[in-house]
Amino acid sequence: MPILAVVGLLAAVPLITSSNVTLNFMVMALLIALVGQGWNLLGGFGGQYSFGHAAFFGTGAYVTAILQMRYGVNAWLGFVIGVAAGALFGAITGLLSFRSGLKGSYFALITLAFAEVLRIVASVTPITGAGVGTLVILDLRPEAFQFQSRAPFYWIILALVGVSLVLTRMIEHSRFGAYLVAVRENEDAARALGVDATMIKLGAMTVSAAMTAAGGCFYTQYFLFIDANIAYGPWISIEALLAPIIGGIGTVFGPLLGALLVKTLGELAKLVTGGAPGLDLVIYGGVLVAVVAFAPRGMAGIFVDLRRLLRKAQERGDG
Amino acid sequence: MSRRPSAVSRRRFLQSTALGAAAAAGVLHAPAVLRAQGPAIKVGVLHPVSGALSYSGQQGRMGAQLAIDEINAAGGIKSMSGAKIEAVLGDAQSTPDGGNAEVEKMNGAGVAAIVGGYASGICLAASQTAARYDLPYIVDVGVVDSIVSRGLKNTFRFGPGFGVIAKTAIDSLVTINEQASKAAKTLMIVHEDSAFGSGLAKLLNTQLPERGFQVLETIPHPTPTRDFNNVVLKIKAQNPDLVIPANYYNEYVLLARTMQQQKVRPKGIYSVLGGAASSYKFVKEFPEAAQFIMDCNHWFDPKNPKALALKKQIEAKGEFYTYEVYMNYSCVLLLADAIERAASADRAKIIAALESSTFAGHVMPYGPTKFVNGQNQGAAPANTQVIGNDIQVIFPAAFASAKPVFPMPPV
Numbered sequence: 132m133p134i135l136a137v138v139g140l141l142a143a144v145p146l147i148t149s150s151n152v153t154l155n156f157m158v159m160a161l162l163i164a165l166v167g168q169g170w171n172l173l174g175g176f177g178g179q180y181s182f183g184h185a186a187f188f189g190t191g192a193y194v195t196a197i198l199q200m201r202y203g204v205n206a207w208l209g210f211v212i213g214v215a216a217g218a219l220f221g222a223i224t225g226l227l228s229f230r231s232g233l234k235g236s237y238f239a240l241i242t243l244a245f246a247e248v249l250r251i252v253a254s255v256t257p258i259t260g261a262g263v264g265t266l267v268i269l270d271l272r273p274e275a276f277q278f279q280s281r282a283p284f285y286w287i288i289l290a291l292v293g294v295s296l297v298l299t300r301m302i303e304h305s306r307f308g309a310y311l312v313a314v315r316e317n318e319d320a321a322r323a324l325g326v327d328a329t330m331i332k333l334g335a336m337t338v339s340a341a342m343t344a345a346g347g348c349f350y351t352q353y354f355l356f357i358d359a360n361i362a363y364g365p366w367i368s369i370e371a372l373l374a375p376i377i378g379g380i381g382t383v384f385g386p387l388l389g390a391l392l393v394k395t396l397g398e399l400a401k402l403v404t405g406g407a408p409g410l411d412l413v414i415y416g417g418v419l420v421a422v423v424a425f426a427p428r429g430m431a432g433i434f435v436d437l438r439r440l441l442r443k444a445q446e447r448g449d450g
Numbered sequence: 451m452s453r454r455p456s457a458v459s460r461r462r463f464l465q466s467t468a469l470g471a472a473a474a475a476g477v478l479h480a481p482a483v484l485r486a487q488g489p490a491i492k493v494g495v496l497h498p499v500s501g502a503l504s505y506s507g508q509q510g511r512m513g514a515q516l517a518i519d520e521i522n523a524a525g526g527i528k529s530m531s532g533a534k535i536e537a538v539l540g541d542a543q544s545t546p547d548g549g550n551a552e553v554e555k556m557n558g559a560g561v562a563a564i565v566g567g568y569a570s571g572i573c574l575a576a577s578q579t580a581a582r583y584d585l586p587y588i589v590d591v592g593v594v595d596s597i598v599s600r601g602l603k604n605t606f607r608f609g610p611g612f613g614v615i616a617k618t619a620i621d622s623l624v625t626i627n628e629q630a631s632k633a634a635k636t637l638m639i640v641h642e643d644s645a646f647g648s649g650l651a652k653l654l655n656t657q658l659p660e661r662g663f664q665v666l667e668t669i670p671h672p673t674p675t676r677d678f679n680n681v682v683l684k685i686k687a688q689n690p691d692l693v694i695p696a697n698y699y700n701e702y703v704l705l706a707r708t709m710q711q712q713k714v715r716p717k718g719i720y721s722v723l724g725g726a727a728s729s730y731k732f733v734k735e736f737p738e739a740a741q742f743i744m745d746c747n748h749w750f751d752p753k754n755p756k757a758l759a760l761k762k763q764i765e766a767k768g769e770f771y772t773y774e775v776y777m778n779y780s781c782v783l784l785l786a787d788a789i790e791r792a793a794s795a796d797r798a799k800i801i802a803a804l805e806s807s808t809f810a811g812h813v814m815p816y817g818p819t820k821f822v823n824g825q826n827q828g829a830a831p832a833n834t835q836v837i838g839n840d841i842q843v844i845f846p847a848a849f850a851s852a853k854p855v856f857p858m859p860p861v
Binding site: 150151152155156159254255261262263264266268269271279354355356358359360361366401411412 | 500541543545546547550551554555557558571574575578581582594596600602643644645646647648649651652670672
């Protein structure tokens with residue numbers, strides 16, 4: 132229910148403002164929310180911290196772009212195949228790393244390595260356009276997944292975020308979700324109780340990769356240009372984990388909250404500093420440090436704390 | 451937040467004093483400025499002034515602003531009753547999506563056209579976004595050829611693209627080598643791995659072997675890279691006659707200095723669009739590392755008095771006269787000329803005026819401007835070499851101020 136309310140509220144944004152600056156900003160924030168939700172499912176619920184979600188983002192982005200430009204595949208179909216390719220790649224990397232029993236920092240490092248290897252491969256192989264990147268031709272038709280106005284893009288990314296929220300909520304309340312949390316809290320104990328930890332983690336990784344790949348596919352359609360550093364660069368891996376960590380790790384709304392906050396912060400810093408180049412990034416960094424220092428469980432954690440404080444105050448009042 | 455209004459008013463105060471000073475200067479030179487003025491024409495000035503490319507971005511912004519100040523001081527756009535040009539500054543933060551977001555903002559602010567971009571990736575994304583709004587976009591540097599081959603009607607590139615640059619570079623290299631009785635046979639390419647460096651390396655890799663050179667190895671590296679020891683060790687091991695670097699400023703300087711430290715001294719360093727090879731900053735700060743480096747790059751017309759006056763003006767400010775400065779300076783003048791002829795800030799009219807431009811008042815050795823599918827046909831690079839404490843033009847012969855020194859003399 133809260134998901135419906137939040138998505139409904141956000142869906143009204145293009146009706147209130149016709150400013151493309153605002154819409155562009157919201158699209159970027161929602162894109163980060165989607166990618167962050169992917170990370171959150173694996174990292175927040177499953178406890179498997181990935182430093183290389185760029186691997187899935189980039190796979191989705193490149194698959195859509197290459198299918199369109201080299202094989203003339205319809206953009207919408209390319210989108211679906213891109214998501215599937217991301218999921219498949221997630222399953223393969225998951226299989227490789229979980230079967231070898233990689234955990235904690237080792238898992239984080241292997242994901243980082245996957246992303247870096249892909250970045251380097253993409254910057255030299257001809258099919259990705261090597262370092263020159265791949266350019267999707269501007270073709271402003273809805274059939275080609277390109278729109279004159281920013282609003283349809285906004286609704287599409289919002290819908291994707293909505294689906295990711297519902298999916299996460301469903302997983303949270305399902306048996307699969309319970310297993311996943313059990314694996315996060317104590318993998319050995321979960322195994323002892325008969326949970327197939329490897330399969331559970333693999334499942335989470337596949338869904339997580341699919342969500343992140345959807346973000347990548349969307350990026351391609353929105354910007355129509357990707358190169359190895361955009362697709363597989365560390366920036367997206369960092370954004371993917373920053374949003375849920377700031378928003379509230381392992382919560383359904385954490386990534387959305389975090390993405391909106393982080394992006395708003397970035398824009399505000401730019402407004403305040405005006406023309407001084409780079410100063411906004413300094414402020415942005417400073418505030419991030421403060422948030423992490425004072426709200427280690429993210430924004431969602433602050434809400435929980437506040438509620439508890441209120442309840443305590445009430446009890447005291449009653450007493 | 452309560453401090454915001456005072457901050458704004460301070461900035462306004464500075465702006466108005468600056469305008470006042472400009473107006474006063476204008477009065478001294480041209481009393482015509484006192485005529486009734488049309489409303490200001492907003493022009494987007496987009497550069498990566500923060501992030502990995504910030505130095506180049508800031509240089510570019512400086513060049514564009516100088517041109518705008520000059521136009522305004524000389525009475526603004528005369529066909530629009532002396533309307534001033536107002537810069538809407540944007541920071542692309544060295545990323546394509548940063549550039550895209552700034553174009554959205556500029557469009558929201560109602561700019562008549564945008565100048566800049568600098569890096570190829572930023573130019574590709576930003577000009578495409580501008581195309582959605584039929585907003586004229588003048589690419590200042592971005593050399594990837596797909597920038598103008600996409601069929602975007604709004605995008606114009608004043609400078610040369612890869613194809614032309616690589617061809618000129620190879621032709622000159624062959625000539626220089628023949629003059630030195632073919633001293634160089636083997637070479638290595640060190641390039642940055644984004645659109646610009648890789649695209650160039652690809653072209654060089656296919657064309658150099660056809661011209662009798664053997665490419666021993668091609669080494670890509672990301673931007674930023676902060677350590678070139680391994681790259682230089684590889685060069686040392688292969689011992690090529692020539693090293694061809696293609697990268698941005700910081701990496702270029704680091705590579706050249708690491709080669710100097712490790713005493714790697716090939717017969718020549720011949721760069722193509724070397725970020726620092728024809729930069730006065732590099733020559734001044736590291737004269738030994740820069741000595742005898744040759745480059746094929748954007749270069750001003752050394753016989754153009756306007757170009758030399760601009761050089762003096764920049765150096766008087768304690769800044770360096772880099773290609774970002776004079777290319778952006780020229781691009782803004784080109785745009786102002788188009789607005790002047792269009793006599794309107796209407797986007798479609800400016801695009802039409804750019805298409806038919808024959809502008810020759812720039813400081814580059816390009817001759818009169820002529821756009822075909824958005825590419826300036828006269829645009830070409832020049833060959834330079836660091837000799838002593840100065841940068842000399844060695845090719846084309848029409849502009850040359852020195853003969854090439856090749857192979858490099860021993861230390």
